Amino acid sequence: MSNHSARTTDIIYHLDDRPGFMESTFAAIQHVLASFVGIITPTLIIGGVLGLGEHIPYLISMALIVSGIATFIQASRPLGIGAGMLCVQGTSFAFLSSVLAAGFIAKAKGGGPEEILSLIFTVCFFGAFVEIFLSFFISHLRKVVTPLVTGIVITLIGLSLIKVGMTDLAGGFKAKDIGSMQNLMLGGTVLLVVIIMNQMRSQWLRISSIAIGLIAGFVIAYFMGKVNFDNLASLPPISIPEPFKFGFSFDWAAFWPIAIIYVITTIETTGDITANCVISGEKIRGEKYRKRVQGGVLADGVNSMIAAALNTFPNTTFSQNNGVIQLTGIASRYVGYFIALILVILGLFPIVGGILQNMPKPVLGGATLVMFATVAAAGIKILRHVPLNRRNMLIIAVSFGLGLGVMMVPEAVAQLPKVAKNIFGSAITMGGLAAIFLNLILPEQKD
Numbered sequence: 001m002s003n004h005s006a007r008t009t010d011i012i013y014h015l016d017d018r019p020g021f022m023e024s025t026f027a028a029i030q031h032v033l034a035s036f037v038g039i040i041t042p043t044l045i046i047g048g049v050l051g052l053g054e055h056i057p058y059l060i061s062m063a064l065i066v067s068g069i070a071t072f073i074q075a076s077r078p079l080g081i082g083a084g085m086l087c088v089q090g091t092s093f094a095f096l097s098s099v100l101a102a103g104f105i106a107k108a109k110g111g112g113p114e115e116i117l118s119l120i121f122t123v124c125f126f127g128a129f130v131e132i133f134l135s136f137f138i139s140h141l142r143k144v145v146t147p148l149v150t151g152i153v154i155t156l157i158g159l160s161l162i163k164v165g166m167t168d169l170a171g172g173f174k175a176k177d178i179g180s181m182q183n184l185m186l187g188g189t190v191l192l193v194v195i196i197m198n199q200m201r202s203q204w205l206r207i208s209s210i211a212i213g214l215i216a217g218f219v220i221a222y223f224m225g226k227v228n229f230d231n232l233a234s235l236p237p238i239s240i241p242e243p244f245k246f247g248f249s250f251d252w253a254a255f256w257p258i259a260i261i262y263v264i265t266t267i268e269t270t271g272d273i274t275a276n277c278v279i280s281g282e283k284i285r286g287e288k289y290r291k292r293v294q295g296g297v298l299a300d301g302v303n304s305m306i307a308a309a310l311n312t313f314p315n316t317t318f319s320q321n322n323g324v325i326q327l328t329g330i331a332s333r334y335v336g337y338f339i340a341l342i343l344v345i346l347g348l349f350p351i352v353g354g355i356l357q358n359m360p361k362p363v364l365g366g367a368t369l370v371m372f373a374t375v376a377a378a379g380i381k382i383l384r385h386v387p388l389n390r391r392n393m394l395i396i397a398v399s400f401g402l403g404l405g406v407m408m409v410p411e412a413v414a415q416l417p418k419v420a421k422n423i424f425g426s427a428i429t430m431g432g433l434a435a436i437f438l439n440l441i442l443p444e445q446k447d
Helices: 021-050 053-076 096-108 113-144 147-170 181-198 203-207 209-223 230-234 252-280 286-309 320-328 335-348 350-357 361-384 390-408 418-424 427-441
Strands: 089-091 315-317
Touching: 021 053, 021 089, 021 096, 021 113, 021 147, 021 203, 021 209, 021 320, 021 335, 021 350, 021 361, 053 089, 053 113, 053 286, 053 315, 053 335, 053 350, 089 286, 096 113, 096 147, 096 252, 096 427, 113 252, 113 286, 113 427, 147 181, 147 252, 147 361, 147 390, 147 427, 181 203, 181 209, 181 361, 203 209, 203 320, 209 361, 230 350, 252 286, 252 315, 252 320, 252 418, 252 427, 286 315, 390 427, 418 427
Parallel strands: none
Antiparallel strands: 089 315
16 A cells, blocks of 8 residues: 555555555556557558458558557656656547548559558658657647637547548448348447437446447447458567568658647647646646656657657547556656557567458448547537637637638648648648637637
């Protein structure tokens, strides 16, 4: 038992306390359950939409391994890189639309899966330097990317991804049976299970609701004959990371939307680390807190750079794990080492990715529809705390109008030069740039 337990009533083990082996393992498993779906889902979606087929098990393995490495860096804080806290890192949903756009740019040039991945990982690698650079100017950046801008962009990210979730629920991108009654019933069942689990009294069931929904859907789909494990026999027994396996290629049109998301992720991570400090009983003022946030955001950028180098998508700090700290009463950063080990071990075996690759699209869509809509709801929650005066309402209206406008009517930017079309054709980039620009030029309104 911690000798600091008198500090707060909720936390049993504080930041630098060392729980026993069994307690650490139990807490680590809870964190992995809460984050596992979030870590693998972007890879499954990107792989499915861009037709990456045989590469998906390897990409899932890399996503798990990198999440383990990144969580270890956040917890151990080597060379001042990291928050030195129990911050679980995983694949970021925020980059999903921009990564898919980059993939389609490579595809439009006639590129196959290797060329698509080469472009995505290269622009994500160089984009990570944006967050690394910004980590040294957090206090200044927060004056430009305010809660108003952050709320608008996060809402747009969620709203733009709902189309991806709904497409999967109906059967998947370009599926022959899209919209069939069988697909809708399967996806709807997963959605129903997630809703029911979310209403349970048990906090563990609520935290694991998405995972339970996916498992239930997977089992039902198996008995419907929609799951085929034939691909597992051809998988290698172990996955070894190969840095820059797919080579290098670069495109400015693919880079700019991803760079903008790195700016937003910087602010989002600051919020997640602050929330972690509050739950863990740490101070949220003073030099120690400032260094903790700066190190955490720096690690976020470094970890995304490592992710791109090891062939997976950008990482970010997962906010859902703050809820697990609250539930377990264990805020010890040493639990991060156990989480890291579990994730790396899972990632070493491509059979994990192979099984997940076989998850039918309606099952995945039933769960991700809720996850993406939750992202949009989180953005609305941020906007709720912003004064809704005439100035701010105008910024929200113009940003949503332009962002959702180009998403619904892509033909609106069809005549622009190719680079401009790829940048402004993204709802997040268009809406985000409008929000940042208007927030800078419109004078603050005196309430």
